[in-house]
Amino acid sequence: xxxxxxxxAGLSRSAIARRIAEDIPEGWYVxxxxxxPTLIADHVPPEREVIFHSENGVLGIGPAPAPDAxxxxxxxxxxxxxxxxPGGAFVHHADSFAIIRGRHLDLCVLGAFEVAENGxxxxxxxxxxxxxxxxxxxxxxxxxxxxxxxxxxxxxKEGAPRLVSRCSFPLTALASVLRVYTNLAVIDVTPEGxxxxxxxxxxxxxxxxxxxxxxxxxxxx
Amino acid sequence: MIDKxxxxxxxxxxxxxxxxxxxxxxFGDVGQPDALIKGLIAQGASNLTVVAxxxxxxxxxxxxxxELGRVRRIVCSFPRSRxxxxxxxxxxxxRIELEIVPQGTLAERIRAAGAGIAxxxxxxxxxxxxxxxxxxxxxxxxxxxxxHALPGDVALIEAWRADRFGNLTYRESARNFNxxxxxxxxxxxxxxxxxxxxxxxxxxxxxTPGIFVxxxxxxxxxxxxx
Numbered sequence: 001x002x003x004x005x006x007x008x009a010g011l012s013r014s015a016i017a018r019r020i021a022e023d024i025p026e027g028w029y030v031x032x033x034x035x036x037p038t039l040i041a042d043h044v045p046p047e048r049e050v051i052f053h054s055e056n057g058v059l060g061i062g063p064a065p066a067p068d069a070x071x072x073x074x075x076x077x078x079x080x081x082x083x084x085x086p087g088g089a090f091v092h093h094a095d096s097f098a099i100i101r102g103r104h105l106d107l108c109v110l111g112a113f114e115v116a117e118n119g120x121x122x123x124x125x126x127x128x129x130x131x132x133x134x135x136x137x138x139x140x141x142x143x144x145x146x147x148x149x150x151x152x153x154x155x156x157k158e159g160a161p162r163l164v165s166r167c168s169f170p171l172t173a174l175a176s177v178l179r180v181y182t183n184l185a186v187i188d189v190t191p192e193g194x195x196x197x198x199x200x201x202x203x204x205x206x207x208x209x210x211x212x213x214x215x216x217x218x219x220x221x
Numbered sequence: 222m223i224d225k226x227x228x229x230x231x232x233x234x235x236x237x238x239x240x241x242x243x244x245x246x247x248f249g250d251v252g253q254p255d256a257l258i259k260g261l262i263a264q265g266a267s268n269l270t271v272v273a274x275x276x277x278x279x280x281x282x283x284x285x286x287x288e289l290g291r292v293r294r295i296v297c298s299f300p301r302s303r304x305x306x307x308x309x310x311x312x313x314x315x316r317i318e319l320e321i322v323p324q325g326t327l328a329e330r331i332r333a334a335g336a337g338i339a340x341x342x343x344x345x346x347x348x349x350x351x352x353x354x355x356x357x358x359x360x361x362x363x364x365x366x367x368x369h370a371l372p373g374d375v376a377l378i379e380a381w382r383a384d385r386f387g388n389l390t391y392r393e394s395a396r397n398f399n400x401x402x403x404x405x406x407x408x409x410x411x412x413x414x415x416x417x418x419x420x421x422x423x424x425x426x427x428x429t430p431g432i433f434v435x436x437x438x439x440x441x442x443x444x445x446x447x
Binding site: 054055056057058071073074079084090091092093096097098100101132133134136137138140143144170171174 | 252298299302312323326329348349350351391397
């Protein structure tokens with residue numbers, strides 16, 4: 001039986017991104033948030049045509065340019081230089097958010113501080129009294145895409161669970177997360193709560209449950 | 222002859238009054254009308270409300286305008302980013318008002334103002350702290366928040382090419398808020414990298430038609446980034 005007392009490392013950040021990329025089929029329009037989600041694009045093979053959207057008005061974002069080929073007019077939502085793939089397009093901000101808010105994106109993957117078992121998402125501020133917290137496009141993306149997935153570490157650096165019964169941080173959106181990919185597991189949000197779909201190699205169900213603040217169900221249970 | 226071109230920054234900035242709501246194009250530094258912001262600093266209008274995605278970086282441009290105490294209130298989605306030092310100082314000293322708006326709601330409120338729509342319902346922010354004290358209503362079983370149009374007295378815009386009618390194109394992701402803001406202000410002032418002869422812009426490629434534009438100032442890139 002696997003040892004559940006020591007913290008299992010599970011997947012690296014890059015491996016989480018690679019695992020998510022496996023589940024993105026050709027033809028999807030996808031927006032990737034900052035953090036682990038940004039790494040996903042590198043793991044989608046170029047022959048699989050997935051179109052990446054950035055909320056500053058770019059459809060068809062490609063990889064980062066070589067340092068000597070930076071185009072100062074072409075950035076992503078993280079304000080980093082990017083490239084445009086053939087077939088790419090530019091739109092203005094209201095159209096870009098019509099793409100997001102009008103349910104045109106097949107998928108958005110965001111990072112999070114916490115996800116609750118009813119799908120509530122907290123990812124924009126940790127301080128209840130911080131009136132100057134920056135929200136950016138997080139609230140639009142969380143309610144707008146056809147599917148919202150979260151990519152995050154299963155626990156905080158201190159070991160506190162991020163998968164919880166109710167979020168303690170201010171919410172970004174209510175009941176909107178469909179699936180969570182962490183270093184330890186892939187978990188669906190269902191009407192009956194969290195459903196564990198798979199664990200990372202060498203990680204037991206018990207180890208995941210122990211690091212989750214609410215009950216996990218198994219598909220067979 | 223219709224000619225919206227102006228020869229000097231002073232002419233471009235003429236008539237901007239104290240207390241104006243100023244819409245500032247750009248997403249970070251890209252598409253930001255740096256020369257016009259400098260012009261506004263020199264022009265002197267104060268007690269301004271600035272609507273922009275970000276709250277300025279470093280000590281120049283919008284940050285400088287704020288540091289001079291000319292901005293009473295800022296409406297933006299992302300006030301805190303690397304280098305937003307002036308905003309942080311003013312905000313913690315209680316010397317600037319802040320309204321945080323989700324980025325899509327910000328763009329849509331500006332678009333609504335340009336399209337004659339007084340208010341609209343959006344699901345963004347429903348049930349969150351940013352919807353407190355706003356009307357929320359359910360449509361087809363989903364919660365929505367009432368958001369009001371956000372018109373400007375003045376819009377400062379960066380374009381790539383312009384002609385004397387004020388027809389505009391933009392370059393790549395420098396388009397961002399610019400075409401939306403150009404529609405939403407009573408006085409829309411443009412800095413353009415290139416001024417071209419009337420009739421040379423491809424009609425099907427014009428993003429902002431001149432009907433939305435009041436003045437055009439030619440600011441070549443090297444000069445714009447000075």
